[in-house]
Amino acid sequence: MSIVTTPDRRLPDGPPSRCEFKVFGGLGCRRDGSDVDLGPVRQRIILAKLLAAGGDAVSLDNIIDSLWDEQPPASAANQIHRHVGHIRRIFEPDLDVRETGRYLLPAGTGYRLALATEASDLAMYRELVRRAREALAGGDVLAGVREYLTALELGRSPAFTDLPASALSSPEFVAIERERVSVALAASEAAIAHGMADTVLTPLLSVAAAAPLDEALQASLMRAYVATGHRAEGVRVFEQTRQRLAEELGVDPGSELREAYRELLASGWTLQEELRPPEAPRPAQLPPQVAGFVRRNDVAAVLDDQLSDAFSDTTIVITVLGGMGGIGKTALAVHWAHQIASDFPDGQLFLNLRGLDPDGRAMSSEEALATLLASLGEPAVSSPQENVDAQAARYRSRLFGRRLLILLDNARDSDQVRPLLPASRGCLVIVTSRNRMTSLVTREGARYLQVDRLTGAESRQLLINRLGVRRATANPDALEKVIALCAGLPLALAIVAARVALNPALPLSAVVSDVSAPSARLDALSSADSSDDVRSVFSWSYQALDPATAQVFRALAVHPGPEVSLESAASVTGVGRAQAREQLMELVTANLLDLSQSGRYVLHDLLRAYAGELLHEDHERPEYERRLVMHYLHSARAAYARHHRQPAGAVDELPSDVTPESFDSVSQAAGWYARERAALWATIDLALAHGLGRDAAAMVLAASAPGSNSIPAGRTPTVLAILDLVSVLGEPLMEAELLRTVGEVFAPLPQADEYFRRALSIFEGAGELAGQAEVLRNLAVLSLSRGDHDDANAYGERSVSLARQTGRQELLAVSLLTLTRALLGSDRFETGTRVADEGLAIAVAKHLDHLKIYYAQLIAESSWKLGRLDRAVEMSEWGLTEGVSESNGPRCAVAAILARAAFDLGDQVRAERGCQQFENLIADDGFRELVEFSGIEAAESYRTMVAYVRARLSLMRGAS
Numbered sequence: 001m002s003i004v005t006t007p008d009r010r011l012p013d014g015p016p017s018r019c020e021f022k023v024f025g026g027l028g029c030r031r032d033g034s035d036v037d038l039g040p041v042r043q044r045i046i047l048a049k050l051l052a053a054g055g056d057a058v059s060l061d062n063i064i065d066s067l068w069d070e071q072p073p074a075s076a077a078n079q080i081h082r083h084v085g086h087i088r089r090i091f092e093p094d095l096d097v098r099e100t101g102r103y104l105l106p107a108g109t110g111y112r113l114a115l116a117t118e119a120s121d122l123a124m125y126r127e128l129v130r131r132a133r134e135a136l137a138g139g140d141v142l143a144g145v146r147e148y149l150t151a152l153e154l155g156r157s158p159a160f161t162d163l164p165a166s167a168l169s170s171p172e173f174v175a176i177e178r179e180r181v182s183v184a185l186a187a188s189e190a191a192i193a194h195g196m197a198d199t200v201l202t203p204l205l206s207v208a209a210a211a212p213l214d215e216a217l218q219a220s221l222m223r224a225y226v227a228t229g230h231r232a233e234g235v236r237v238f239e240q241t242r243q244r245l246a247e248e249l250g251v252d253p254g255s256e257l258r259e260a261y262r263e264l265l266a267s268g269w270t271l272q273e274e275l276r277p278p279e280a281p282r283p284a285q286l287p288p289q290v291a292g293f294v295r296r297n298d299v300a301a302v303l304d305d306q307l308s309d310a311f312s313d314t315t316i317v318i319t320v321l322g323g324m325g326g327i328g329k330t331a332l333a334v335h336w337a338h339q340i341a342s343d344f345p346d347g348q349l350f351l352n353l354r355g356l357d358p359d360g361r362a363m364s365s366e367e368a369l370a371t372l373l374a375s376l377g378e379p380a381v382s383s384p385q386e387n388v389d390a391q392a393a394r395y396r397s398r399l400f401g402r403r404l405l406i407l408l409d410n411a412r413d414s415d416q417v418r419p420l421l422p423a424s425r426g427c428l429v430i431v432t433s434r435n436r437m438t439s440l441v442t443r444e445g446a447r448y449l450q451v452d453r454l455t456g457a458e459s460r461q462l463l464i465n466r467l468g469v470r471r472a473t474a475n476p477d478a479l480e481k482v483i484a485l486c487a488g489l490p491l492a493l494a495i496v497a498a499r500v501a502l503n504p505a506l507p508l509s510a511v512v513s514d515v516s517a518p519s520a521r522l523d524a525l526s527s528a529d530s531s532d533d534v535r536s537v538f539s540w541s542y543q544a545l546d547p548a549t550a551q552v553f554r555a556l557a558v559h560p561g562p563e564v565s566l567e568s569a570a571s572v573t574g575v576g577r578a579q580a581r582e583q584l585m586e587l588v589t590a591n592l593l594d595l596s597q598s599g600r601y602v603l604h605d606l607l608r609a610y611a612g613e614l615l616h617e618d619h620e621r622p623e624y625e626r627r628l629v630m631h632y633l634h635s636a637r638a639a640y641a642r643h644h645r646q647p648a649g650a651v652d653e654l655p656s657d658v659t660p661e662s663f664d665s666v667s668q669a670a671g672w673y674a675r676e677r678a679a680l681w682a683t684i685d686l687a688l689a690h691g692l693g694r695d696a697a698a699m700v701l702a703a704s705a706p707g708s709n710s711i712p713a714g715r716t717p718t719v720l721a722i723l724d725l726v727s728v729l730g731e732p733l734m735e736a737e738l739l740r741t742v743g744e745v746f747a748p749l750p751q752a753d754e755y756f757r758r759a760l761s762i763f764e765g766a767g768e769l770a771g772q773a774e775v776l777r778n779l780a781v782l783s784l785s786r787g788d789h790d791d792a793n794a795y796g797e798r799s800v801s802l803a804r805q806t807g808r809q810e811l812l813a814v815s816l817l818t819l820t821r822a823l824l825g826s827d828r829f830e831t832g833t834r835v836a837d838e839g840l841a842i843a844v845a846k847h848l849d850h851l852k853i854y855y856a857q858l859i860a861e862s863s864w865k866l867g868r869l870d871r872a873v874e875m876s877e878w879g880l881t882e883g884v885s886e887s888n889g890p891r892c893a894v895a896a897i898l899a900r901a902a903f904d905l906g907d908q909v910r911a912e913r914g915c916q917q918f919e920n921l922i923a924d925d926g927f928r929e930l931v932e933f934s935g936i937e938a939a940e941s942y943r944t945m946v947a948y949v950r951a952r953l954s955l956m957r958g959a960s
Contacts, residue, residue, distance in 0.1 A: 019091055021120045022944060023051055023176075025157035029090060033865050036090055042067050043083040045167050048160050050087075050104070050113045051120055052172040057107035066170050084111060117955065121944075122176070124951040125155045129183050131955075141194045148187035150954045152203035154947045155180055158210050180207055181217055188220045197227035208237075212244055215253065219260035226264050229297045232461035234264045239473045265469075283375045285350040286407065289338055290331040292465030292497070294458045294490075302449055303336050316422060318429045318444055320437045323451035324591045324604055325356070325537035326491030329432040330409050332451060337407050337430060344428065346402040349375055351420075355412030356434055356540040362412045365419045369395055372406075372420065392419045399424045406430070414439035434541050434591040450594070453488025453604065462490060463508075466497035471508070478509035487605035492534055522609055538610045541590050552583040553592055556603050557611035558624045560682030563600040563675065567659045571631035572624050574657040600675075625686055627658050632676075632683040633695050634660035639669035640702040643850050644810040647702040649734040651695060666849035667884040673704050674886045681715060688718070693725030694734075701737050705850050705886060706814065711745045719745065733771065736762035740775055747778075748785040756782065770811055773802035777818045789826035796822040813842040813851055820858050829862045836862070853883025853890045860894060864901045872901035873910060880917065888926045889933025892918055896942035899949045908956070911949055918946045 019036070022028040027048055029036040038044050045066055049058050063080055064072050073079075084104060089095050091103040100106065105114055117123045128151035136144035159176045160168060167173070184207040191200035201224050208214070208221045218241045225234035238261045242253050253261070303319065321329045341348050351371060353363045369391040373379065376398045403426040411417050411433040417440060421429060431437065431446070440446040454462065460483055464472045472479060486492035500506050522535045542550060555573045556564060570580035584601055587593035594602040603611070615621050634654050637647040642663040654660065663669040680703055687696040700719055703711075711719055723738045736759045743755035756778055763771030780795035796819035803815040816839030823832030840855040842848070856879020863872035876898035880891060899914030922930065922943070931939040 019119060020948070021047075021051055021115075021122075022948075023048065023120065023122045023159045024125070024155045025159075025940060025944065026162035027051075027160050031090070031093075033867065038090065039083070039086055041164065042079070043086055045163060046080065046083050047087050047090075048163060048167075049170065049172055050111060051122055052159070052176055053112065054123060054126060055112060055114065057110050057112045058172075059108065059110040061109070063110065066167060069166065118952055121154055121948060121951070122159065124948075124955060125151050126179075127955060128154070128951060129179075133186070136190055141190065141196075145187065145191050145194070145196055145199060147954060148183065148190065149199060149203060150950055151183060152187060152200075152207065154951045155183075156203065156206045156947070177211070181211055181214055184208070185216060185220050188224055192223055192227045195227075197224045200224060201228055212241065213248065215241065215245075215257040219257045222257075222260045222264055229295075230457050231264060232457045232464055234260075235464060235469055235473065236460070236476070238264070239469075239476070282345075282347040283349055284341075284347060285375065286337050286341065286348050287334055287350060289335050292462055292494075293331055293335050294454065294462045294465065295335070296332065296451075296454070296458065299332065299449065299451065300336065316425070316427055316429065316444075318421065318431065318440065318446035320431045320433065320440060320446045320448045321451050322433055322436050322448060322591055324489075324594075324607065325434055325541055326489050326534055326606075327451050327453065328490035329451050331490065333407055333409065333430050333432050337405055340428075341405065344403045344405040346404045348405040348407070350407045350409065352409045353411045353416055355410045355416060356544060362416065365416065366391065368416075368420055373398065388419055395420075396423045399427060403427060408432070411435065411437070413437070414443075418444070436589045436591065438589065452594075454490060454493070455488065456483055459483040459486065459488055459493055462493050463497055466494065467500060467508070471500070475507060475509045478507070478511075482508060482511060489534070489604070489606055491537065492606060495534065522606070522613065534606060535610060535613075538592075538607060541592055542610075542614070545586070545590065545592075549583045549586040552580070553587055554611050554615045554620065555624050556593075556601075557608055557615050558621060558628055559603070560679045560686075561603060561608065562678070563596060563598075563602050565600055565661065565676075567635070567661050568628070568631050568679075569601065570659040571627050571657075574623075574627060577659060580659075598675075625690065627655070629683055629687045629690065629692060629695060630655055630658045631660055632680050633687075633699050634658065635672070635676075636680060636699050636702040639663055639672050640706065642666055642669040643705050644846060644848055645706040647698065648737040649694070649698045649701060649731060651698050666847070670705060670850060670884050670886050677704070677712065681712060681718075684718065684722075688721065688725075693722060694729060694731070697722050697726045697731075697734055697738060700741065701734070706810075711741065716742070716745050732762050733766060733768065736766075736768075736771055740771075740778055743775075743778055743782075747782045752782055769802050769806045770808060773799045773806065773811060773815055776802065777815050780818050780822050784822055784825050789822065792822035793819070793826060793828075809842050809846050810848055813839050813846070813848055816842070817851060817854055817858075820855075824858060824862050829866050833859060833862050833866070849882070849884040853879050853885050853894065855879075856883055857890050857894050857897070860897045860901065864897055864904070869901050869905040873898060873905060873907065876901060876914070877910070887929035887933065888921045889929040889931075892921045892926055892930040893934055893938075893942050895921060896945045900945045903949045903952060908953060912953060915946050915950050915953070918942075 019029055019031045022030075027038060027044055029038055038047060046063055049063060049066060060077060060080065064076050067080070068076065085097055088099075088101045088104045092101045095101045103114055105112055115123065117127050128147050132144045132147035132151065134144075135141075135147060158180070160173055163173075184204055188197075188200050188204050191197050204217075204221055204224055208217050211217050218237055222234040222237050225231065225237065238253070238257065241257060245251050245253060321333050323329050337348060337350075349372060351363075351368060353368060355362050365388050369388065373391065373395055376395075378394065378398055399422040402424060404422070404424075405428050406420070406422065407430045408417055408420060409432050411431050413433075413435050414437050417431055417437070421444065431440070437446060437448060441448050460472075460479065463479065463482070466472075482493075482496055486496060496508075496511050499511060500508055542553065545553065552569070552573050556569065559568060559572060566577060566581055566584065569584055570577050573580060573583075575583075584593060588595050588601070592603075592607060594604070596602050615624075633651060637651070638660055640647040643666055661672055663672065680699065684696050684699050684703070687693075687699065700711075700722055719738065719742055723735070723742060726735050726738055739755045739759035739762070743752045743759065746752040746755065756775055760772060760775040760779075763775060776795050776799035780792045780799060783789075783791035783795060796815070799815040800812065800819050803812040806812075816835055820832050820836040820839060823829075823835060836855055836859045840852070840859065843851040843855055856875050860872045860875040860879065863869070863875060876894050879894045880898070883891065883894070885891065895914050895918035897914075899911050899918060902908075902910035902914055927939065927943070930942065933939075934942070
């Protein structure tokens with residue numbers, strides 16, 4: 001039996017091949033840019049064994065053992081020889097049956113492959129690993145980790161996943177999986193040891209997911225989480241692995257996993273150095289740190305940067321921590337103050353200014369100064385005639401030349417804080433407030449830092465810190481539900497933790513039902529102490545608002561969120577944009593509302609629940625909801641019309657008190673669709689609840705850009721309910737459009753045909769050519785999805801013919817796009833490209849920006865397959881620059897084509913650019929959008945395309 005090539009040996013290169021073989025994620029082959037049929041299963045197994053051997057010989061006996069589980073037939077050797085002949089002609093189609101060829105060569109009693117490294121992703125993977133180890137051995141850590149990461153992305157999926165399970169037990173294939181694990185371990189060890197853990201975390205996750213019982217790999221993943229500051233995620237990996245080991249193998253974690261767990265727990269607890277006792281009058285007034293505090297690494301880094309300024313030439317450093325009630329401002333301030341207390345040897349002052357307390361009595365400046373002076377060993381008042389200015393002057397004099405940390409908690413506004421500021425260089429003032437302290441930032445140069453909600457991992461860590469690992473993680477589902485429903489608010493999480501901690505018999509799951517009940521959500525987060533009660537904490541901020549701003553806060557409860565535009569807020573409240581902006585900024589200043597980087601307003605989930613409680617159900621809610629429906633109805637139709645298509649159906653005129661969105665370009669409209677999809681569909685539900693069937697139908701028909709999928713997953717029942725309503729309204733064209741929309745949802749299932757046929761019948765009866773063209777286009781797409789290329793082309797041609805008769809160029813461009821897909825799907829590349837060129841010309845001339853990216857993708861990909869590499873690169877770059885789409889799916893595809901076409905053209909710079917654009921686009925949610933656009937098989941193909949180019953570029957850099 002052959003020995004699998006070790007990653008450390010330089011692989012022997014064979015002659016250049018026109019074939020590219022893929023083993024990771026399933027065996028595949030492309031020859032001259034086209035997919036190749038690799039034949040029956042046994043032939044594929046033979047090819048797989050040869051590729052896995054990496055140029056070493058695979059004996060005939062080895063192949064026979066893999067193909068037949070029991071006694072092989074007498075013709076076994078002859079069958080293998082025939083399969084080998086077919087494989088040879090995969091490499092060289094014109095090879096005579098009696099010739100050996102240049103690639104699959106006899107070797108002893110078996111065969112071996114002689115391939116160039118770049119002809120196989122497995123060979124490139126092994127070469128990248130060899131170079132990574134070589135670089136690390138030579139001390140070049142950055143290059144070594146980079147090569148490892150490129151290899152891990154190329155081999156992100158297990159090898160030969162499409163082969164039968166019985167075949168995968170062969171030693172060669174098992175060895176490849178062991179290679180993947182060992183490479184992941186080596187990469188993570190190098191990255192973690194040199195402070196680069198964040199770069200290896202994602203690829204490590206992919207390999208670890210395929211080997212959930214590999215304790216060394218799971219231990220490495222835990223260490224990577226700890227190194228990147230995600231200790232709670234590391235705990236979860238340990239608990240899941242421990243559970244799997246017990247359930248599947250009946251064993252406890254081994255020494256390596258237990259050691260990683262001990263390291264993890266140790267990393268979370270650092271003993272603070274004891275500060276030497278203060279000497280009078282050196283105050284040390286910081287309150288105790290909050291139990292279970294979770295360090296927020298991003299905020300802590302900013303605070304630490306500001307600390308260095310306290311000892312620079314500036315006179316004073318003021319840090320304001322702002323945020324909504326219960327968000328953890330005080331806990332963060334106290335924690336940070338304890339961390340840096342030793343840097344202020346003259347003491348630490350703490351004062352609660354009671355800016356928003358339940359009794360409504362904020363501390364006056366006179367009271368605050370008297371308290372601070374007394375803490376510094378000074379008389380609170382030097383004489384009965386002393387005023388605030390004299391007190392402040394004496395306070396500043398007492399601080400002169402000293403280094404003190406002053407924490408002013410719960411400040412009402414800038415005016416309350418200003419007299420309490422020292423003038424001495426080297427002092428640091430920390431202010432916490434629900435007010436954004438705009439004046440203090442403007443006049444005194446305070447640094448404002450918004451304290452946001454905890455992340456999921458931070459929320460999990462808080463509960464673990466408060467309850468202990470075992471109790472918090474005993475029911476992972478309950479833990480995740482509590483985290484989601486507390487919405488990252490530390491106070492809410494602390495209340496839940498306290499309820500469980502006070503009752504040892506109460507599991508975390510018992511709290512979930514209380515917290516998740518919509519009507520009782522805030523009740524479940526209540527406490528006997530009003531200072532630790534979510535509703536009470538919110539009420540202090542609300543009661544400080546003027547009546548008009550308080551009304552806006554209540555009105556926002558009807559908006560489904562998560563973000564609120566200025567126009568939608570103006571519509572719901574029934575005021576103009578200017579007044580709405582002023583009142584929204586009042587809420588932002590009070591930290592009852594956040595302002596996102598995009599200029600939109602964000603209402604925290606629990607604040608939304610609180611605002612909903614305040615809303616008068618009879619007098620306020622119905623009117624606010626009516627205006628919300630009108631806002632989204634007219635905004636959606638405006639976005640649809642901006643795409644050069646008139647929305648279907650007639651709707652009531654725009655009310656004077658509603659301010660819909662307006663769009664100056666297709667890109668603006670597409671961006672609105674992407675941002676507002678969830679809110680739009682929630683408003684459609686609201687319209688149905690109010691019996692506004694026609695308005696709900698009109699919103700559905702304008703719910704996304706023309707030609708894109710308008711129905712999100714899970715929304716089919718909603719559309720069917722609306723269809724039933726519209727069928728009795730006497731709106732046949734609107735009914736036909738809804739039938740067509742429902743057909744798109746059900747495609748490619750048989751139900752789709754019925755809906756399309758009914759829609760076509762209505763449009764034909766009404767003599768509506770545009771509607772007929774649209775349905776025929778749908779039928780072409782449906783046929784294409786079923787692999788019926790003849791019908792797809794026939795329907796596409798009929799759709800184009802009717803679209804031409806309407807004289808509507810934008811409709812013709814959409815129909816031509818569908819016909820292009822049908823033609824290219826049947827490998828009629830020349831004809832398809834000509835049709836695409838006509839459609840693209842219309843899209844450019846009529847400024848149909850939303851179609852450009854789709855035409856660019858089709859033309860670039862077909863040009864690449866035809867070997868017209870210059871055109872493929874040109875169209876890819878043009879599409880990425882000019883194209884507009886709701887999602888990043890089509891842009892991902894175009895970036896992948898750019899990377900591959902540019903590489904094939906020999907343009908490494910543009911190939912690198914394409915790889916980088918693809919990798920940036922698929923970050924976060926981009927790969928899901930690519931799957932929605934192209935399907936999972938094509939999406940994986942694009943990703944593999946980029947991984948191949950990235951690996952080739954890396955190998956070429958190493959060779960140079």
